[in-house]
Amino acid sequence: MRLSISFAFIFWIFSNVFAQDCQSSFNPKKELPAKTYLCPQAMQADLAQLHKHILETHPNPTYYGNLNDLSLAYASAQQKIKQPLTVFEFILVVNSYLFTLKDSHTGINPKQFLYNVNARRKVLPFFVEIVDDKFYISGAFDPDFNIGAEILQIDTFEVHQLFEYALALSLSEGNAYSAKKEVASEYIGIVYNLLSMDMKRAKRAKVKLVTVQGDTLTKEIDFSPSWKYFLSSLLNNSEDELSCSFDENNQGILVVESFQPLSLNLYKKQIDAFFEEVKQRNCTTIFIDLRNNLGGLLRAEEYLFSYINTKKTAVKTNYLYKRSDYDRFALLTPMQQMQFENRAKNVYPNGLISKEYDFYRLPKGATHTILYDYIPENNMNYVYEGACNLVLNGNSMSASVLFAAWFKHIERGTILGTPCMGGMGGTFGNPAIISLDNSKIDVMVATLKFTPFHVKDRILLPISPDVLIKATREDIIEQRDPFLEYLKAYQK
Numbered sequence: 001m002r003l004s005i006s007f008a009f010i011f012w013i014f015s016n017v018f019a020q021d022c023q024s025s026f027n028p029k030k031e032l033p034a035k036t037y038l039c040p041q042a043m044q045a046d047l048a049q050l051h052k053h054i055l056e057t058h059p060n061p062t063y064y065g066n067l068n069d070l071s072l073a074y075a076s077a078q079q080k081i082k083q084p085l086t087v088f089e090f091i092l093v094v095n096s097y098l099f100t101l102k103d104s105h106t107g108i109n110p111k112q113f114l115y116n117v118n119a120r121r122k123v124l125p126f127f128v129e130i131v132d133d134k135f136y137i138s139g140a141f142d143p144d145f146n147i148g149a150e151i152l153q154i155d156t157f158e159v160h161q162l163f164e165y166a167l168a169l170s171l172s173e174g175n176a177y178s179a180k181k182e183v184a185s186e187y188i189g190i191v192y193n194l195l196s197m198d199m200k201r202a203k204r205a206k207v208k209l210v211t212v213q214g215d216t217l218t219k220e221i222d223f224s225p226s227w228k229y230f231l232s233s234l235l236n237n238s239e240d241e242l243s244c245s246f247d248e249n250n251q252g253i254l255v256v257e258s259f260q261p262l263s264l265n266l267y268k269k270q271i272d273a274f275f276e277e278v279k280q281r282n283c284t285t286i287f288i289d290l291r292n293n294l295g296g297l298l299r300a301e302e303y304l305f306s307y308i309n310t311k312k313t314a315v316k317t318n319y320l321y322k323r324s325d326y327d328r329f330a331l332l333t334p335m336q337q338m339q340f341e342n343r344a345k346n347v348y349p350n351g352l353i354s355k356e357y358d359f360y361r362l363p364k365g366a367t368h369t370i371l372y373d374y375i376p377e378n379n380m381n382y383v384y385e386g387a388c389n390l391v392l393n394g395n396s397m398s399a400s401v402l403f404a405a406w407f408k409h410i411e412r413g414t415i416l417g418t419p420c421m422g423g424m425g426g427t428f429g430n431p432a433i434i435s436l437d438n439s440k441i442d443v444m445v446a447t448l449k450f451t452p453f454h455v456k457d458r459i460l461l462p463i464s465p466d467v468l469i470k471a472t473r474e475d476i477i478e479q480r481d482p483f484l485e486y487l488k489a490y491q492k
Contacts (some may be wrong), residue, residue, distance in 0.1 A: 022084035022132060028117040033087035034195045042438035043081040047074070050094065053434050059322040059367065059449045063425075064102040064174060073100040074140050087439055088194055092168050094441065103429040104397055104421055109191045110166075112442060117194070124154070124192060124205065125221060130472050135159045137209075138476050146211055146219075148477030153208035154192050165191040165332040173401065173422035176462040179289035182394030182418060209213045212477055241327055242267060244274040247487065253288040254280045256304065259399040260296025270381050273425045276404035279382060286384065289391040289483065291417060295398025295429070298450070299440075305403060307375035311410045316453030317402070317426070319370045321359050325430035326450050327447050338345050371453070388413040391483055392465060396420035402450060404463045409454045413467040414482065417469050419462040426451040 004181070015104055019312050022039035051074050054061055077097040081090065091108055098107045126145060129138035135151045151159045153374035166187035205215060208218045243255045254274050261267035278286060288304070302315055321327065344357035355370045360369070389409050390416060392400070401422030408415065409426065428446035471482045 013333065026087050027441050028440055031087075033091070033113075033117055035144045036087050037084040038087060038090055038439060039084060040082050043085065043093075044078065044437040044440070046090075046438050047077055047081065047094070047097070049436060050097075051447055053326075053443075054098075054101075056365065057322065057324040057326045057432065057434075057445050057447060058101065058103075058106065059320045059428070059447060063449065065100060069100050073097045079481075087441070090439055091441060092165070094443065095169060095171075098443075099172075102172065102174050103428045103446050104171045104176075105431040106444055107171040108169070108441060110187050110194075110441055114190050114193055124189045125223065126189070128159075128164070128185055128188045129471065129476060130181070131471060131476070134473075135163070135185065136473055136476050138471075140360070141197055145306075147479065148210070148212045148473060150210040150473075151207060152216075155196060155205050157192060157195065159188065162188045162191045162195075165195075170459070173423040173427055174399070174425060174462065176394075176419060176423065177419040179394030179462065181395075183421070193373065203356065220345065238303070242270045244270075244277075244282070246281065249285075250281055250283055251487070252281070252283045253289065253314045253487070254286065255289040257291075258294055258296050259293060259298075259300040259403075261300060262298065264297065267300055268379060271304055271307065274378060275378075275382060275384060278384060279380075280385075283386060285387040285389070287389045287391055287416075290400045290403065291391055291393040292395040292396070292421075293400040293485070294395065295302045295400055295427075298399055298402065301399045301403040302376040303378060305406060306378040307380075307382065307384055308407075308412055309376065310383055310385055310412065312375055313406070313410050313478050314373055314375045315406065317372045318453060319372055320449035320451065321356070321370065322447065323360065323362055323364045323367050325364070326434070326445065326446070327360070328430055329356070331432060349380070367368040373453075390415045391469075392417040392420040392463070393419055394421055398427050398429055401463070402452065405452050405454075408463055409452065413466060415463065415465045416467045416486070417465050419464050421462075424452070424454075424461045 022037040024042045067266055074097060077093050080093045126137045126140035128135050137149050138146055153159060166184040169182040169187055170180050204220050204222055206218055206220055210216050225492055245253050279336055341357060344354045359368050390404060392404060399419055405424050405426060406418055428449050430448040431444035431446050433442050434445055470484050470485050475482050
């Protein structure tokens with residue numbers, strides 16, 4: 001399936017916009033993004049506002065290109081908004097401009113936007129996963145729902161059409177196209193909800209599908225309260241989810257779903273406990289599972305790395321800062337700024353925080369690279385020497401990418417799964433939220449760039465697995481984890 005997006009297709013799929021009345025602003029709590037038309041002047045002002053913020057805030061908008069690329073993308077976006085467009089269409093224009101940056105921390109978060117406009121409305125009661133360019137129901141709020149059924153159409157929308165929109169909404173890091181496609185499959189329901197939501201419409205949708213038994217039928221389904229969707233998303237991306245287990249072959253499996261723990265001390269104790277048991281069991285093989293790990297604290301991923309760093313490699317990372325109204329220091333409260341200053345002066349006189357503080361006293365617009373250089377240590381003063389394997393997927397992002405880059409750099413072991421959201425060149429991070437004045441769209445803009453020191457030339461290729469493991473339709477039907485199925489057959 002092609003990944004390029006035809007914006008002519010996207011814009012003309014809707015009814016004739018020229019016949020529509022437009023308005024200068026959007027109220028996300030009362031109006032519908034696919035039915036509210038913005039006037040060209042309002043969109044031009046929002047786009048100019050965003051472009052200004054990118055130039056002032058983003059640490060390196062030319063890392064994957066040059067300023068001419070960005071200027072051309074901006075000019076192209078300006079041409080697309082010379083007539084009224086729906087808010088949804090305008091989002092597609094904004095993202096097409098931002099995709100030039102190839103930065104997964106800069107863009108519009110579809111889930112957050114859906115929440116902003118749909119907190120009290122109805123949503124589709126199921127989730128979708130793509131397998132060999134076909135779309136299957138992978139989960140549902142109703143346990144009796146036909147898990148594994150292939151979806152062909154939802155109301156008037158062909159599922160491939162919805163996927164085109166989902167690709168246009170999905171962010172990506174570098175050239176991680178495979179990961180972008182994997183993430184986009186999760187946005188099909190979001191796209192449908194954004195395009196079809198109407199406070200006056202019926203509370204049911206018609207879904208054309210092919211059942212597990214092979215029957216093609218059209219089924220009417222009830223929408224679910226949106227809180228179920230957002231609660232499910234929250235539970236599936238728990239910020240304190242860390243688990244470990246040992247299989248019958250004495251292989252250790254550590255699942256780290258986030259590097260943003262609610263308690264860093266508790267997180268470290270859990271990591272300690274896992275490797276303590278690995279040591280006691282004398283395990284010869286472990287697996288570190290970072291699938292769906294969206295990133296978080298570098299201190300968290302570096303602490304985990306300390307346990308497998310057999311080469312005693314220093315984690316040398318360039319932190320690229322840019323002074324702006326949205327940098328890390330500027331976003332702190334006055335009390336937090338005072339605490340930061342005290343730590344910089346008294347606690348970390350020679351550390352990174354002190355260097356950061358020195359930088360934050362520079363004028364706005366200044367850029368500077370700070371080298372973060374040390375060998376991470378753990379509470380046990382222990383490094384596991386056995387076979388180590390890393391499990392990734394398209395939702396392994398941000399700090400997970402940095403972990404994978406260092407893992408691959410020191411040739412620590414085998415990488416399993418699917419390509420992650422980024423490459424050996426590191427990742428952007430610490431996004432600030434900028435709200436556009438007229439459309440009220442919230443846009444993330446990265447404020448830092450993290451580049452592993454081992455990168456000499458820009459390595460743009462994604463971190464591809466040594467062993468490709470992805471779900472089959474049978475895995476979806478049986479609700480089984482393809483990695484665990486692989487593990488059952490894995491020989492020490």
